[in-house]
Amino acid sequence: xxLAKRIGARLLWAIPTLVFISFITFGIAxxxxxxxxxxxxxxxxxxxxxxxxxxxxxLNRPFLVRYWEFATNALRGDFGxxxxxxxxxxxxxxxxxxTRAWRSLxxxxxxxxxxxxxxxxxxxxxxxxxxxxxxxxxVAFSTLGICVPNFVLAPLxxxxxxxxxxxxxxxxxxxxxxxxxxxxxxxxxLMPVVILATRPAAVITRLARAAMIDTLSxxxxxxxxxxxxxxxxxxxxxxxxxxxxxxxxxxxxxxxxLLTGSFIVETAFRxxxxxxxxxxxxxxxxxxxxxxxxLLFAVTFILVNLVVDVVLPMLDPRIRESA
Amino acid sequence: xxxxxxxxxxxxxTVVGCSKGKYSAGKAGEDHVxxxxxxxxxxxxxxxxxxxxxxLEVLTQVYEGLVEYNEHNELVGNLAESWExxxxxxxxxxxxxxxxxxxxxxxxxxEDVKFSWDRAATPSILSPTAEGYMADIVxxxxxxxxxxxxxxxxxxxxxxxxxxxxxxxxxxxxxxLQYACYFIVDKDVVGMQPIQSAERMVGTGPFTVEQxxxxxxxxxxxxxxxxxxxxxxxxxxxxxxxxxxxxxxxYENGQVHWVQLERQDKQYVDQHPEFKNQMHIVDRPAIxxxxxxxxxxxxxxxxxxxxxxxxxxxxxxxxxGFDGINQRANGIVPPNIPGHNPDFRGLPFDPAxxxxxxxxxxxxxxxxxxxxxxYFRADRADARIVAQHVQQDLMQNLGVSIxxxxxxxxxxxxxxxxxxxxxFHLRWHADxxxxxxxxxxxxxxxxxxxxxxxxxxxxxxxxxTADRMPLTQNEERFRLYQEAERIAVVEDAIWIxxxxxxxxxxxxxxxxxxxxxxxxxxxxxxxxxxxxx
Numbered sequence: 001x002x003l004a005k006r007i008g009a010r011l012l013w014a015i016p017t018l019v020f021i022s023f024i025t026f027g028i029a030x031x032x033x034x035x036x037x038x039x040x041x042x043x044x045x046x047x048x049x050x051x052x053x054x055x056x057x058x059l060n061r062p063f064l065v066r067y068w069e070f071a072t073n074a075l076r077g078d079f080g081x082x083x084x085x086x087x088x089x090x091x092x093x094x095x096x097x098x099t100r101a102w103r104s105l106x107x108x109x110x111x112x113x114x115x116x117x118x119x120x121x122x123x124x125x126x127x128x129x130x131x132x133x134x135x136x137x138x139v140a141f142s143t144l145g146i147c148v149p150n151f152v153l154a155p156l157x158x159x160x161x162x163x164x165x166x167x168x169x170x171x172x173x174x175x176x177x178x179x180x181x182x183x184x185x186x187x188x189x190l191m192p193v194v195i196l197a198t199r200p201a202a203v204i205t206r207l208a209r210a211a212m213i214d215t216l217s218x219x220x221x222x223x224x225x226x227x228x229x230x231x232x233x234x235x236x237x238x239x240x241x242x243x244x245x246x247x248x249x250x251x252x253x254x255x256x257x258l259l260t261g262s263f264i265v266e267t268a269f270r271x272x273x274x275x276x277x278x279x280x281x282x283x284x285x286x287x288x289x290x291x292x293x294x295l296l297f298a299v300t301f302i303l304v305n306l307v308v309d310v311v312l313p314m315l316d317p318r319i320r321e322s323a
Numbered sequence: 324x325x326x327x328x329x330x331x332x333x334x335x336x337t338v339v340g341c342s343k344g345k346y347s348a349g350k351a352g353e354d355h356v357x358x359x360x361x362x363x364x365x366x367x368x369x370x371x372x373x374x375x376x377x378x379l380e381v382l383t384q385v386y387e388g389l390v391e392y393n394e395h396n397e398l399v400g401n402l403a404e405s406w407e408x409x410x411x412x413x414x415x416x417x418x419x420x421x422x423x424x425x426x427x428x429x430x431x432x433x434e435d436v437k438f439s440w441d442r443a444a445t446p447s448i449l450s451p452t453a454e455g456y457m458a459d460i461v462x463x464x465x466x467x468x469x470x471x472x473x474x475x476x477x478x479x480x481x482x483x484x485x486x487x488x489x490x491x492x493x494x495x496x497x498x499x500l501q502y503a504c505y506f507i508v509d510k511d512v513v514g515m516q517p518i519q520s521a522e523r524m525v526g527t528g529p530f531t532v533e534q535x536x537x538x539x540x541x542x543x544x545x546x547x548x549x550x551x552x553x554x555x556x557x558x559x560x561x562x563x564x565x566x567x568x569x570x571x572x573x574y575e576n577g578q579v580h581w582v583q584l585e586r587q588d589k590q591y592v593d594q595h596p597e598f599k600n601q602m603h604i605v606d607r608p609a610i611x612x613x614x615x616x617x618x619x620x621x622x623x624x625x626x627x628x629x630x631x632x633x634x635x636x637x638x639x640x641x642x643x644g645f646d647g648i649n650q651r652a653n654g655i656v657p658p659n660i661p662g663h664n665p666d667f668r669g670l671p672f673d674p675a676x677x678x679x680x681x682x683x684x685x686x687x688x689x690x691x692x693x694x695x696x697x698y699f700r701a702d703r704a705d706a707r708i709v710a711q712h713v714q715q716d717l718m719q720n721l722g723v724s725i726x727x728x729x730x731x732x733x734x735x736x737x738x739x740x741x742x743x744x745x746x747f748h749l750r751w752h753a754d755x756x757x758x759x760x761x762x763x764x765x766x767x768x769x770x771x772x773x774x775x776x777x778x779x780x781x782x783x784x785x786x787x788t789a790d791r792m793p794l795t796q797n798e799e800r801f802r803l804y805q806e807a808e809r810i811a812v813v814e815d816a817i818w819i820x821x822x823x824x825x826x827x828x829x830x831x832x833x834x835x836x837x838x839x840x841x842x843x844x845x846x847x848x849x850x851x852x853x854x855x856x
Contacts (some may be wrong), residue, residue: 018591038740039733042374045451045740046771053449055772085519112344163575170576171538182397226795267565272538279565280363280538285733310481 007310014302020076023034026067029287039285040083057083070291079292080099084284096277104266104273108258112251113284115200119284119290120240120247122201123208127243128235130213145202150261153195154268161191163198171270175269195297199261200254204247245312252308259297342766347352351755352580354853355557357834360573361562364537369518370506370526371443371450376752376843379503381561384504384543384846385426388524390497392840396659396756398498402431402507402527402550407469412492412793419483424548425509426525431480438510441466441473448517455771456499456754461488463812489764493793495565498755501842526587529554530847538563555836555851580831582851586705589827590645604648608657608753608841609824610761611649611706613713615817619745620777628816632670633677635713636721641822645710648827652820654808655761659841662758662801669812669820675722681721689722698738701729701749709748709821742774750824756841758804763790766811766818777817782810 008182037054079093126138262275281289365378389403403417423431440664444466461476476488509525521532530543543559564570574582580619615622653669688693699706717723768778836849
């Protein structure tokens, strides 16, 4: 009951949050220098052509009128047409998002699973062998993972694994990907997913390590060991659960990083996802796509954090009781 | 623990060993299939609306015009076999080639020419280039404003003859016809709305559009009934790769056969000596320059502008910034364009004279000169290189501070169109190979492109006279343009030419037959790629 109330409250709060985000996103297009009609008219476009394009796109209507139309259409999942259509499949923003969102969400989900698994594992190992070689290795990895950005890792991975070792393909397999199964696509997804997972894994390693060190120093652990509970059972049955609480929170916040990190990774590896499309849209000033992507990311972020908030009390009853 | 770690390492090495070489992905490719990248999706599919060079390169494989530039940069007939101009220079009669097939299978006729040009001049197409390149045709204004349907100055005489009347004699007018807005489309397929799908991309070019997958690739297929004979290539695949590092890596990996490097990336070739023999330096008809707006009070005095020009060390910019790849620009008209003056020296690099000029203009203490912003494209590393060098030179050699203002392209374009750039670094790329396109087009006081407020009656008069002279008097015509260039660069210093663009390309040795004009690669009629020899 309490859980249902919490979920309900969170969903209610999501509505004004999304309205605010949509207003800001729509408004930024107005405030940003560089009129869309000017861009579409290009270097040669004269004032008359710019005016015509503005009228054709409806940009000469009042801001609030256009925002209202955008917001009400967005509720129906209709974000209008791209200003740079490239064929029937690439005209309506809804179609463009549908074909690409799944790919990006797939990679983000794989990345977070990978990050959580390795982050927790490394964190546990570091905590158990605190101040010894495994701990130092884990700390080194987590430091590098947090410090080295995606745009450095991407060309580095391409150089090592695709060009020098030739063990992984360099980029997405273009149009044949549609005919390939998920398993066949794994080699093509490996580098982008690993790169996306690196920073979240590093953060989770740190958190898991700290939680593990803290938990293992607790009296009840000492008591359990003294009573003859096997070490492995003690770690996995008692200590691990405490470790997962901060990890779950980190997963929620990392999702936002994964969505934005996909911009660089998808561009470098030519993955036909939302990130690559958004970069293309930003360069061209294709605002219908930019606005739709921002809203979609906002919705995803809100939902993921809602799930995290639901899962946390399950992991730690103390959170449930204090709520 | 160490034992487990060791096992992990051995497993990893085993996986690597088994997979090695599996994704070496075509050190050889498929014969007669040319693969090369482009940085973005095609922005437009309609020749009446296209502007950017990358998209244009795709469309020139699909559509054609009545004329084209050949490998010697001469304007020659393409869909037109020949043409005549009346004595008064106002009427052009084009004789079309017979048996030219459209991709739909039908023969192209004069009706298609009339339709294509009327279409480009129709407001519903929203062509950004029509007014710049078609306004000279009689009847354009009425058609463009929607008062008339079609260009009254374009007449179908018979199925293979088109007559065009222009408003005033302009010897260079036929050069406009090689521009995309004059490309011929199939009147039975295309319609009067902008082309937004591959199915409606029907022209007469050597290739048709087989497939267009956004963000992935554009595939062009050989058109076997092409009027100059079927091309040797079966297919052209343009992979979309936004990141320049990715494009380079695709070339290294063998997945693409031809790549253009960023101008500041020559060191990439130096680091990969195996590509030295595959490197080609290609001239472009483009100038990168610094411009002043005389609407800005600080730049109204020509002595200030000249001082700036003489304080900038162009040779150092080219050597340090671009490894000497680009060519120093003394004047405005690039080399290989008829009318280029190879003996023109422009203003010298002379910091002492620069300081004297600045003092004469009232700034004996350079610190009293206002700190001006210098605008340039934020997304271009080559523009930033020049901007940083210019900032350094002006501080060291003149004692003047400028503030670098990188700006996103759309915003920069808007400011430029409004004439709100006091000092900036931009490029101008030729639309056709004539000095008129660099001088009258950009700097005449009445030119649409002149948003600098620049006005010099002598410059205008020279350009007006030269613009009206026939091509048979090119020697005198070019002399007038050269004098106008001297006024703009030396007397008025309204532009500071920095360098003429050269591009670096890597091309696999298996590719043969690439034809080029100064404007870029010509349609790939003779190009072939054979790996299996």
